[in-house]
Amino acid sequence: MPNKKYVCIICPNSCEIDVEYSGKNITKISGQTCKKGEEYTRKEFTSPERGLTTSVPVHGGTIPLVSVKTSKTIPKELIKDAMAEISAARMNAPVKIGDPAIKNILGTGVDIVATKNVPKK
Amino acid sequence: MIRKTVDVAVVGGGPAGLSAALSAKKNGAANVLIIERGENLGGILNQCIHEGFGLESFGVALSGPEYMQRFIDDVEKHRIPYMLDSMVLEVSADKKIIVSSKEGLFEITSKSIILCMGCRERTRGQILTPGTRPAGVYTAGAAQNFINLKGYRIGEKAVILGSGDIGLIMARRLTLEGSKVLAVAEILPYSSGLPRNMAQCLDDYGIPLYLSHTVTEIHGKKRVEAVTLAQVDERFKPIAGTEKKIECDTLLLSVGLVPENELTRKAGILIDEQTAGAVVDEDLQTSIPGIFACGNVLHVHDVVDYVSLEAERAGRSAAEYAQGKEKKPQTIKTTPGEGIRYVLPHQLSADSDVKLSMRVMAPARNVKLILSDGDRVIKTLMKTRVNPAEMIQVTLKKNELAGCKKIIVMLQNAK
Incomplete structure (x- = not known):
């Protein structure tokens, strides 16, 4: 299964999050320590957003x-x-x-x- | 000289100062005074317009000015007086403060004093970068001030030396303002900023980071024309043959922060050479009874929320001292062991739960953080990763401290 690594930017903990995916679908997310981290990663995988x-x-x-x-x-x-x-x-x-x-x-x-x-x- | 008497005097009106003053007031100090050098309250956060402050304290990501405004509003609400444009020239061991301000010279006598002067950036002179001395060399914080508070365009093509958080934030800021950031060079084999800032400030904008690299020469007569980058060996010595010259008009330095302790040293307060801040007990009292220290003047923090929380503790202690509350003896000494750069506070009482703050020497994965009294392990914490950029905090319970003479903190490989 292909995978991508993300660094969560939500808080200073900077969790390293590992995403396994097939095509455009995430099959597994690991490494996050909170719900916000998971939300961030899902968003980042499909359509990344930033505050300015x-x-x-x-x-x-x-x-x-x-x-x-x-x-x-x-x-x-x-x-x-x-x-x-x-x-x-x-x-x-x-x-x-x-x-x-x-x-x-x-x-x-x-x-x-x-x-x-x-x-x- | 104008003479004044207060219960708690706070030197500095930044994040630590405002939180300490509010806490002193809320803990019963009747007469609190904040003395601030700048034109406004808020300190450095006025120029930190990026977001990410307040997650710990308020559960939302605020910009620096928004975070500070909450404290400023609270200071106004509690009618805590403050002096602006007022420079403290001296703090003495008998708790007299000499202040120079527009109204004249003040001598303020205070029952207790809280030192909240923050920190300063290291400059080119402190890292001994060779080359000419043209315009265009800024500390990252000076550049941040020029861009965010004054609206200056500081340069077109920049190189940043040092990967501290302010340097990373400024790499993004310069890029957004239309300047080109050509490289960030870091002498260490790892970044000294938070990983989230590497991700959102460098990776997002495709800015290259050169680890184990430094600037070996600055070129240009009137204005920076180029800098030479070179790779360094494990002793941080430039490796011959690895030099590359990068044409640029601006060099930003983000090479560390040093607590601003001139007043502290002059007062004769004991300094920890590791933190470059005062030696303190669990009440954040320095070696002079009635003088307290908190925030970046005590040790450089990674996150402002922790500054505010630490300052609350100092404010409470200063209020209690001013009210003549008796103090428990603090005989348990803390010591950094293997892999730990420093541990604060330096002395504990075993009379209450206490939060220890510490930093590791180098990044590591899968380690055990062990707190012992020399013979007996008191607490072990598993850490999947540790980073010198991040402060670690551990709470020790009162009962865990019972019978201890010292606390040694060390890192050990978990495998």
């Missing part, structure tokens, strides 16, 4: 940049396009954690949201 964190310029704030993240993971192959769209975004102070910088990025249903409070200058 970066920053966006903010107008009129006490600091020049606000950190942002994807509200949920997005398909790995969209990371580059998402970065291109985020690089054009701007926010206005005051910004609160959770405020959207971009809604529904690339039609994924996922928002780009602030992860820092930026008060007005």
Whole structure:
């Protein structure tokens, strides 16, 4: 049976997970120490997704940049396009954690949201 | 000089400082004060915009700023006063703190003090990289600050020396920002970062990692023009003939962190040369009664959640000391044995359960972690893999400590 090895990125434990598969189906998963690890590996085998964190310029704030993240993971192959769209975004102070910088990025249903409070200058 | 008196003074307003201050307050210290050098509370986590913080404490993966905001909100809620832009110049053994701030020079007298100054990056000077001294050589943390807090583009083509977590995180960050990361070189035969960061920061972006490699020369007059990489032997000496010159304009250094203990040493507090942090007992009290240490100033942690938890303990101890609570003698000494780099705390009381923190010397698989008192094995734990990048924590129960004079921790092959 062919197999693939994964390093789980969910938590610092970094479990090494072994997947046996035939065609597009997983036949055995081993090495994970929690349910999240198994979910991650199944997803990673079929359609890998990642969270994305970066920053966006903010107008009129006490600091020049606000950190942002994807509200949920997005398909790995969209990371580059998402970065291109985020690089054009701007926010206005005051910004609160959770405020959207971009809604529904690339039609994924996922928002780009602030992860820092930026008060007005 | 402006004079002030408090119950618990906390030096540093980063992850350790805020958690320690909150814990001191919640454990009955009436008058707590946080002294922070920077413009904001939160310390280094303000620039750690990536995710993965808080899994242990909150059960969710947060970015650095989100993780810190939870503590900052709590500090505000409990009305704990803090001084910003305030540099502690001296901590003395009689628990007086000299602070330089915009309002002037302060002398703060405190019943107890918690040291939470964090750590610093090792620099080019500390690893003695030969070559010219052009612009474009940054520590990974300085690069992180420039990119994430100031929005600077720091370079187009980068090489990263050292595979510590900040270096790996920055490899991804530079790539996302449109720079090309040509190589990560690590002098050790294994990565010094967490495996998950190898996977999501290097493998995801096809960035090559050269193990047992180092930078033997930096080229360029005004700006970095290239670096020479070479393979090293088991004594970390470059092997002749393995050199390759890589054209780049930027070199990032992620070559380790050192606890920032200038104040600690000046106060005359005993330092463990292995951790480069204070020698502490299970209350996280240093060799000077009433002065406590926690977080990265005590020993460099892998995960911030463990910093917060350790700081809670220090905060509680500092509050108890300030309230004059009697302390149990701590006569059990801990010692790192075969395969273990360090064990903390250094002294235990056998009066309560205690959590030991330790790191191994080298990666290994299928090993036994053995805790003994020299004659008798107290606890054995099987580990399928251990890694110097990951801190190991083991809890010893009060009854397991009864009658022990010392605790030796060692690794043994399980087969």
